[in-house]
Amino acid sequence: MVFTRQNVLRVYPKSTRFDSSNYNPLIGWMHGVQMVAFNMQGHGRSLWLMHGMFKANGGCGYVKKPDFLLNSKEVFDPKIKLPVKTTLKVTVYMGEGWYYDFHHTHFDAYSPPDFYARVGIAGVPADSVMKKTKILEDNWLPSWNEVFEFPLTVPELALLRIEVHEYDVSEKDDFGGQTCLPISELRxxxxxxxLYSRKGEKYNSVKLLMRFEFI
Structure with a gap:
């Protein structure tokens, strides 16, 4: 922490990652690392977090470190549980667009899909959590109307994770879209x-209707 206040530090995936996988970028960001290098040719949740963080500041590719990683006299320890600064209340109303962006047999061959949403926080260990809506069966236009609350101790480093999956009894659940949003940018x-594909490509029609409240 003290080192990265006066020096520039770069970290990158080790050379044995032949599959172009990535590590959790929050590990570097929590410790003040300025350049967290990634394998951009791959895809997965770690890269989704990277995309989410750099949606901040207009998506220009630069996000200023929080003041407590720059100027604070105390050394920040991400493992210590701090007092809650704010609570984010998220309402997931409904989703739409899969009927137009996916083949009608993509999820189920003989019936409409059974969608559920996963909503959570990626951040310091005390804030990180994932929650799940109920599964709505046989519905291209799911209406969940569920509310989740997320107490945040370090909102400056937190990202809101959103995923949609289609429940499958006999096989792995199908992917239906994802996005990550910096908490600092939410209003x-x-x-x-x-929502976006696994590779980070924006779907033409798929979106969720949501409400954000800081309480």
């Missing part, structure tokens, strides 16, 4: 949140 209100 109170109802939003239509677009």
């Amino acid at each position: 109170n209100g109802i939003r239509a949140v677009p």
Whole structure:
């Protein structure tokens, strides 16, 4: 921590990652690392977090470190549980667009899909959590209307994770979209949140109707 206040540090995936996989970038960000290098040719949750973090600051590719990693006299320890600064209340109303962006037999060959959403926080260990809506069977236009609350001790380093999956009894659940949003960029209100593919490509029509409130 002290080192990265006065020096530039770069970390990168080790050379034995032949499959172009990545590590959790939050490990570097929590310790003040300025350049967290990634294998950009791959895909997966670690890369989704990277995309989410750099949606901040207008998506210009630069995000300023929080003040407690720059100027604080105390050394920040991400493993210590701090007091809650704010609580994010997330309402997941409904989703739409899969009917137009996916083949009608993509999820189930003989019936409409059974969607559920996963919503959570990626951040310091005390804040990190994932929650799940109920599964809505046989519905291209799922309406969950569920509310989740996330107490945040370090909102400056937190990302809101959103995923949609299609429940499958006999096989692995099918992927239906994802996005990550920096908590620092969220504002109170109802939003239509677009979802992205595994590779980070924005779907034409798939989106969730959600409400964000800081309480």
